[in-house]
Amino acid sequence: MPDVSGLTFSGARLLDGRVVDVTVSGGLITAVTPAGELPAVGEHVELDGHLLIPGLWDRHTHFAQWAQSSRRVQLGDAESAADAAGVLAAHAEAHPDGAVVGVGFRDALWPDRPHFSLLDDALSPGGVSDDADPERKVIAISADLHTVWLNSAALRAHGFYEHPSGVLREQDAFAVIDALGDVSVDTVDRWAHEAAEAAAARGVVGIVDFDMDFAPDAWRRRFAAGFDELRVEAAFYPQDREQAFALDLPSGTPLEESGLLVLGPLKVITDGSLNTRTAYCDAPYPGRSGDDRFGLLTVPPNELAPLLALSARRGIHAAVHAIGDHAVAYALDCFGATGARGTIEHAQLLRPEDLPRFAELGVTASVQPEHAMDDRDVADRYWRGRTGRAFPLRSLLDAGAQLAFGSDAPVAPLDPWLAIASAVFRTRGGRTAWHGEQRLTLQQAVQASVRSSIAVGQPADLVVLGADPRAADVAELRSQPVVATMVAGRFSYDAIR
Known part of the structure; x- marks a missing residue:
C-alpha cells in the first residue's frame, strides 16, 4: 500500500446522517468537520455523499x-456421506496424484454415516483395482473443523490403526488438520x-x-x-x-x-x-x-x-x-x-x-x-x-x-x-x-x-460504501458494495480514486 501523508475525504455521509469532511494524516483521523467548512488537507477525495464507516x-x-479452503474439494453441498464420497471420488479420478482433501461437510443431518470404507471406495469404485494406490490419502474436514473423516491410508499415515469408523473428533481432528502440510509455507x-x-x-x-x-x-x-x-x-x-x-x-x-x-x-x-x-x-x-x-x-x-x-x-x-x-x-x-x-x-x-x-x-x-x-x-x-x-x-x-x-x-x-x-x-x-x-x-x-x-485521534481505518445499507434487503446487504478500504491511513483497496 502506498503511504498517504495527508488526505481529506470530502462530503462523506455517516450512518448517523451527518455529512462531513474527514482528514487523515500519519495513520490517524486528524479532523472531522461539517462538509465544506474548512479547506481540504492533502489529497482530496470527493465522496459526494457516499457512506463512510469505520473499518x-x-x-x-x-x-x-481460510486461505487454503477455496483450493480444496468443496463438500458443503453434500447431502449424505455417500454424496460427499462421490464428490471426492470424482476429484480423485480427475487428479490422479497426491492426497485428496475435502472441506466443508456438515453431517449432522445426513441420513447415513461417514465411514472409512466409503472413502476407500472413492479411490477404487467397485472394489480395489489393480492400479489403485493403497497409500493415497483421502481426508475430509468438516465445516466446523471439529471432525475429520479419513480413509484407511490416511488413518494409517496419522497413526490411527484399526479405527472403527475413520471419523475423528475434537483433539484428534485438530491434530490431523494441523499435520496436513499439503502445501509449502x-x-x-x-x-x-x-x-x-x-x-x-x-x-x-x-x-x-x-x-x-x-x-x-x-x-x-x-x-x-x-x-x-x-x-x-x-x-x-x-x-x-x-x-x-x-x-x-x-x-x-x-x-x-x-x-x-x-x-x-x-x-x-x-x-x-x-x-x-x-x-x-x-x-x-x-x-x-x-x-x-x-x-x-x-x-x-x-x-x-x-x-x-x-x-x-x-x-x-x-x-x-x-x-x-x-x-x-x-x-x-x-x-x-x-x-x-x-x-x-x-x-x-x-x-x-x-x-x-x-x-x-x-x-x-x-x-x-x-x-x-x-x-x-x-x-x-x-x-x-x-x-x-x-x-x-x-x-x-x-x-x-x-x-x-x-x-x-x-x-x-x-x-x-x-x-x-x-x-x-x-x-x-x-x-x-x-x-x-x-x-x-x-x-x-x-x-x-x-x-x-470516526472521530479525531482514532485510527484512520475507514471504509467507503458503494450503496446505502440502511435501505438494503437481506440479499443486498449480504452483497453490500465496498469501493474503498483504508488501513492506518493507507488504501488497502481502492476503486474510488
Whole structure:
C-alpha cells in the first residue's frame, strides 16, 4: 500500500446522517468537520455523499485454513456421506496424484454415516483395482473443523490403526488438520496475501487469527515479507504458551515495526461444536445415552481457571471457546474467579441467568451470526425446545454485553457483511426469519463489527460504501458494495480514486 501523508475525504455521509469532511494524516483521523467548512488537507477525495464507516473487523478467523479452503474439494453441498464420497471420488479420478482433501461437510443431518470404507471406495469404485494406490490419502474436514473423516491410508499415515469408523473428533481432528502440510509455507503465505486482498475489498481492516500453528511467528514472517493489508491480532494456544510467555509481552503489544501486528489472546477450547454434537450442554443430545450424551468438556474448570489466572498475571487476554450452555456457564465462572479479561468465543446456547454475567464480568461475547443461519436446522433437531436462547444476539445486547462479530473462517466466509445481514434479518435464501426476536438494528450490527469510530485521534481505518445499507434487503446487504478500504491511513483497496 502506498503511504498517504495527508488526505481529506470530502462530503462523506455517516450512518448517523451527518455529512462531513474527514482528514487523515500519519495513520490517524486528524479532523472531522461539517462538509465544506474548512479547506481540504492533502489529497482530496470527493465522496459526494457516499457512506463512510469505520473499518470492519473479523474477530474470529483461522486465516491459513481460510486461505487454503477455496483450493480444496468443496463438500458443503453434500447431502449424505455417500454424496460427499462421490464428490471426492470424482476429484480423485480427475487428479490422479497426491492426497485428496475435502472441506466443508456438515453431517449432522445426513441420513447415513461417514465411514472409512466409503472413502476407500472413492479411490477404487467397485472394489480395489489393480492400479489403485493403497497409500493415497483421502481426508475430509468438516465445516466446523471439529471432525475429520479419513480413509484407511490416511488413518494409517496419522497413526490411527484399526479405527472403527475413520471419523475423528475434537483433539484428534485438530491434530490431523494441523499435520496436513499439503502445501509449502511460501505457498500458504502467498495465498494468505491473496485472501487478505479479498478481505480488504469487503471492507475488512483487521482480523483476530486463531490458526493452530503458532500464529505470532507465522505473521511476523508474513509482515517481514511485506504483508500490510490488514491489522492482525495473532493468538496462541495452551500448548504454545511457554513460547508466547517467553515474549514477555501483554496482549495488544506490537510484534513488528508497522504496529499492524500485535500479540493476541490465549485461545482455550473447552467444548466441541453443535454440528459435531460435542458442544457441552445441560441437556443430553437426542438419541445419545453414553458418556458423551451431553457433549464433550475438553478443558474442565480445574484446568481452565489456572490457565486464565496465569494469563491474567501476564496481561494476556483469554479467548475461551464455549458453545454449549453448560460450557459457557463454567467459562464465565472461571473468568469471575480469576479476574481474567477477554472473550467467550461462539456463546451459541446460553442459560438466561448467564446473559447479564457478560457485562458484570467485562467479558465480550465474540459471536458469529452467520452460524445461526448455517445451524438453524441442526439446532432445531438437537437443541429442540431451547432454540429461543440459541444465538441470542438481541438478548445479549439488551443485557449489556459487548458483542464482537466474526466469521470463524473457513467455517463461514470471511465477509463481515454476511454476519451483519444475518444479525439484522436472521434469515437468508428466502426463508422465514429464525427467531426474529433476536434481530439487531443495522447500527448495532455495524457497531459489533468495528473497533474504532470516526472521530479525531482514532485510527484512520475507514471504509467507503458503494450503496446505502440502511435501505438494503437481506440479499443486498449480504452483497453490500465496498469501493474503498483504508488501513492506518493507507488504501488497502481502492476503486474510488
